[in-house]
C-alpha cells in the first residue's frame with residue numbers, strides 16, 4: 001500500500017503503523033490536487049509493486065476559508081478545494097485506470113460523505129464537492145465496468161478520528177455525548193468502520209457492486225426530521241450544560 005498525503009510526515013507515520021502490524025507499506029508526500037504529483041504517485045505505486053489493484057481517494061483539504069456560502073468563499077479557495085475534493089479522483093483515475101485495465105481490473109473507492117446527499121449551512125464547498133464525487137463514482141462505474149474496474153463511494157457519518165477528537169471533543173466531552181445521542185446505533189463512527197467498508201467494497205464479496213455509495217453512519221441520516229428535532233430538543237432540556245464546538 002502506498003500512502004500519499006500532502007503531509008509527508010503524517011504519511012510516514014501511517015506507513016510505520018501498517019508495517020508494525022506486519023503490512024507492506026510505503027509513503028510519499030503528494031498534493032493530489034496537482035496533476036503532475038498524482039501522475040508521480042501512480043507511477044511510484046506501479047514501480048514498487050508492478051501493478052495497481054486498489055485506489056482510495058480520501059484527501060480532505062481542511063481549511064476555515066472554505067467554510068461559508070457562495071458570498072463568503074473566495075474564488076481561489078473554491079478552486080483549490082475542488083481540486084482536492086473532486087479533481088483528485090479524476091486525476092487518479094486518469095493515471096491509474098490504464099494500469100488497472102492492464103492487470104485485468106481493480107477497485108476504486110471514493111470517500112464522499114453524508115454531506116454529499118444532505119445540506120448544511122455554511123458548507124457550500126464541501127456539499128458540492130462530496131455530491132460531485134458521488135456523480136463521478138457513478139460515471140466511472142459505467143465507464144470502466146467492462147474493464148473489470150468497480151468504482152464505489154463511501155458516505156461516512158461523524159467519524160471520530162484523532163484529529164477530530166483533538167480539535168472538537170477533547171475540550172467538549174459533553175458535546176460529543178450530545179452528538180452520540182443522535183445516532184440510532186448508540187455510538188459515533190470509528191476510523192475502522194470506514195476501513196472495513198472500503199475493504200469490503202474492494203473484496204470479492206462485493207464483485208457485483210459498482211456505482212454504489214455506501215452510507216456508513218449508524219443510521220443517523222435516515223431519521224425522520226420532525227421526530228429527530230423533537231428528540232434533540234428533549235436532550236437540550238435534560239442536559240442544559242452541553243457545550244458545543246460549533
Ligand SMILES: NC(=O)c1ccc[n+]([C@@H]2O[C@H](COP(=O)([O-])OP(=O)(O)OC[C@H]3O[C@@H](n4cnc5c(N)ncnc54)[C@H](O)[C@@H]3O)[C@@H](O)[C@H]2O)c1
Pocket residue numbers: 004005006007010030031032033057058059060061062084111112113114155156157158159160161163164
Ligand atoms: N471524519 C469524519 O467525520 C468524516 C465524515 C464524512 C466524510 N469524511 C471524509 O473522510 C475523508 C478523511 O477525513 P478525515 O476526517 O480523516 O480527515 P483528516 O483531515 O484527518 O485527513 C485528511 C487527510 O488529507 C490530507 N490532505 C489534505 N489536502 C491534501 C492534498 N491536497 N493532497 C494530499 N493529501 C491531502 C491531510 O493532510 C490529511 O492527512 C475526507 O474525504 C472527509 O471528507 C470524514
